[in-house]
Each structure stands twice: as structure tokens, then as C-alpha cells.
Amino acid sequence: MTDIATEKATAAASGAAATEQFRSKQKSSQTAVDTQRVDILVTELLTAAHDIIRRHKVTYAEYDALKSWLIRVGEDGEWPLFLDVWAEHVVEEVANENREGTKGTIEGPYYVPDAPALSAEATLPMRKDEAGTPLLFQGQVRAVDGSPLPAAKVEIWQADDEGYYSQFAPNLPEWNLRGTVIADETGHFKIHTIQPAPYQIPTDGACGQLIAAAGWHPWRPAHLHLKASAPGHQLITTQLYFRGGDYVDDDIATAVKPELILDPKPTGHGDDHEVTYDFVLDKA
Template identity: 65%
Template sequence: MTTDQTIESVESIESVESGGSASAAASGASATERFAADKSPFESVKDTPPERVDTLAKRVLSAVYDTIREEKVTYDEFNALKAWLIQVGKDGEWPLFLDVWVEHEVEKVATEHREGNKGTIEGPYYVPDAPEQGATGTIPMRDGESGTPLTWTGRVSSTDGTELAGAKVELWHADADGFYSQFAPGIPEWNLRGSFTVGDDGAFEIHTIRPAPYQIPTDGSCGKLIAAAGWHAWRPAHLHVKVSAPGHELLTAQLYFPGDEHNDDDIASAVKPELVLSPVDAGDGTVSVDYGFVLDPVRG
């Protein structure tokens, strides 16, 4: 097979549409723009010694070399890879690719010292400064928002048991069609995004809807990789949270629901047993769940 044929075969694979009018390209562009606006990746590592950069770069390249040698990578495959990498950039899907396939290992290393709650990946769709709802409130949503109503209660405390008054719980999640506000068209700006500041007793009560499982965008470069490799694109239903309090480490997590068929094969490898909720059916078409957070103090 020629290089052009290899590239063409990868590009011609049909990906499954995730529904609606949202596209991977539009979502990817939004994620890239948001990352560039909200993050300061180079500023945070500007004082990194050259020796550290040298070590990391050589380790990554060494792994690539090992793969080439061990798998006898051909020029056709190499050129197809170059074409795909170029297209990932054009699609704006680097945040999606790195968050889905790489971030879970970075998160695991970064938080392995913690004694409090387990966390997991942030993903590409976080937006800061969601509307404040107080200690008890309903997340912003459309009238008649699809999904089973969910009441979530919990407390935020420190590892020594002290309740953390004024701690903030930021919540965001996809709608019943698997779309996130600000990353898909036709959805109100802050739909299913809210901030909840706990009371003096560390308690909160949040009213939202139970999200559904969804596929990550598949009509762009990441979808072509998924199809070419014979993978699936599904993520289990989940709630995203960031929990913060003065003097404590920020906790980023996703909370999952029991019985989801993709808890065991999440494409983002982000599910941990400690993050699976125990919802209770209230018998009136609603569900409730109690799940709190224990934060680690910042190490001096």
C-alpha cells in the first residue's frame, strides 16, 4: 500500500455521529481556545531546569524509538502518522486527545500522595466561574431539561475531620444528549454548570439531572483513530466536580453511576471504584445520592 493509500484509508473510515448539530471540529476548536485562555502552561514551568526538559524529552522519544524498532514501523505508517498529527492540530483536538488518552496517568502520579478523596481527570470541557448557587440550589438548566431529576447531598471536610465552611463545589456535566454547554451549539451558556459554596457545617445540597453515557466527538481526527484501531468512543455517565477550600489541595473528580456498561471500559480510563455513587430511587421518578469530599491540606 502506498503512503497516499494509507492516509486515504484512514481518512475514509466512517465515524459514528454523536447526534445533534455539534461537530468534533467545532468542539475541538472551543476546547483549544478555552485551554489557551484559561491555562498558563509555559508560565508554570518557566523555571524548569534544562536537565529536566532533557530527561523528559529523551524518555518520550526513546519510547517512540522502541515502538518503531519493535513493531517494524513502515514509511507508509510513519507518513500516515504525520498526516494524522497535522490534522489533529487543524481540528483543534489536542486537548481532547491528551485528556482522553494521557491525562489519567498524569492525574494518578500527581495525586498518589493524597489521603483524602480520590480524584480523576478534568477533561477538556471545564469552564471557570460558573454561576453561584449557594449551599443549597439547583444547577442552571433549561425548562423541561431531559433526564431523571437528581438530588445530591454531602459534606466537605479536611482529613482531620474538620468541616470546611465556605468550601466550593463546582459541578458541570453533559446533557441527556451528551453535549456540554459552551462546546456545542444551541445550548444556554451556563446550562448544567454551577458553583455551590457550602455552609458553616460543610454541607451542600445540589439539584440537577442524572446525565447519560455519551460518545466523545468522533467526526474528527480522534474519531478516525478510534475507528482505525477498532475501539469504541463511549464514556460512562458522569458528573464533573472541582472541590476547593483555603489551605487545601484542589480536588478534581468525576462521579459515576453503578451498572453503566462502560464503567469497565471507559475510553478515557478515568473510572475508579471510589468514585462510583450509590443512588437511591425515591419512587417518584427522582433519585438521590449522598457523597461527600475529604480534602488534603496543602503541604508546607
């Protein structure tokens, strides 16, 4: 039996949790399959792969290594991680290219719906001894025309000071550093939390094997995950980063945008910091 005090997050466990979350989301999706779109997209994907094989004279040894690795991705449950790290940023770019409001970026594999509802000024659920620099994240949710959006919903989730997400790593309370904040009648909110740390994506599984083979680094910069929504407006999914932080200029997931970089300031109370960021939502 694993000693719970020394139990560590593993790629397989994290991948299994991410896969289960994705499957749960898909069960509620009613998206119809357009056979013409499937034909176009899959044909072009395979054509691009065939072109790579021909141009680079891929050998059978390399082909077998790829096949073995693809099998391992599935065994480790890391398809959500792989796709969210290396493909989602382009899907997001296309999906949000016509937005006028707040910039979006990737959701990532660690979102969990139905986090506890919190008031307009709230402290995220956390352990009594939660490590990290206290951070007040505050702002307003508005429409593109500048009008406030009363009772807008701001979902927030983040890693802790060691880079771990609740429900994807052992020994963390279920909703640690996760919440759904309901803005006040003027769209304002104040969220008391801690400043997260940079973290490595799991490296003991198939994605780590790829990173090592390619000579890449596995790091993501510190960030807050957010979804902002209001009736009659488009939901925006985004991440907010910290100016001067490690890996902001070299994110393994290629998800950082200049508009999404925060610049927290000291509050004058100990090590506490605060930052203001407003969400601007497009009409639905």
C-alpha cells in the first residue's frame, strides 16, 4: 500500500482523471457528426503526415517508435494532456478570431465544472496552511459596449504553490483553489487566493518521453485559469500570467498572449499582492 504522506502525482493518475473529465463532458455534448467535415479534416491530416514521411525519409525503426509511443499515450491516459499542450492553442485561436472582447487562451486538461459557488468577494477554498504569496484578484465583467454585467459568473481554478491541481494530484482537498464567483450588481468581483507557481507538465509518461526525445523543456508559467460568462453573452475561457515570471516567454503550451500578462502590486500588508483585471464579453 502506498504511504499517503509520500504519495506523489503521477502522469498515469493525472491522465486518467483528465480523460474521465473529458468523457463526462462529451456525454453531455450533442454535437452531430458532419461526414463531409470528417472526410476533409482527416484526409488533410493524413496527407500532411504522408508528406512528412516522404520529405524526411522516415525509416521503419522511426515508424515503429512512433507506433509504440502512440500506444503508450493511450495507456497512460495522456491524450487530453498531449492535445491540450500542443494543439489546443491553435483551435482556440481559430475559435476566437472574431471576438472584440477579452482575449482567450486554452482551457487545458484540469478544468472541473460545478466548483462551489462563492459571493462577489470571496476567498477560494484552501488549506489553513496554504503556501504561497497572498493575492487579491479583482475586477469587473462588462459588455463590449462598456455596460456592466450584473451577476456575471467568474470560474477560477489554479495550481497550488507546488504546481498541483486538486482532483488531479493526491492529498489535496476536492475543491482546493477552485471556485465559481458570482459578481455583484455592477459586475465587480474580488477573489482572495494565492499566487500560483510555474509547474512541469507530467514527465513520467508518454508526453514526458516525447519532451525528452525532442530536447524540449516541460514547463508552464504560473497562471490563473478563468471562465467568465453572463446571460446573452459569449463565455470566454482564458489564462492570466505574471509579468517577469519564469517561462512566460517560453511556455511549453504556447498559450501566453501579451494581453493576458498581469502585473501585481504590493498591497502594503506583508507580502500580499493585488491586481485588477476586467473581463469584456461579446454578445452571444
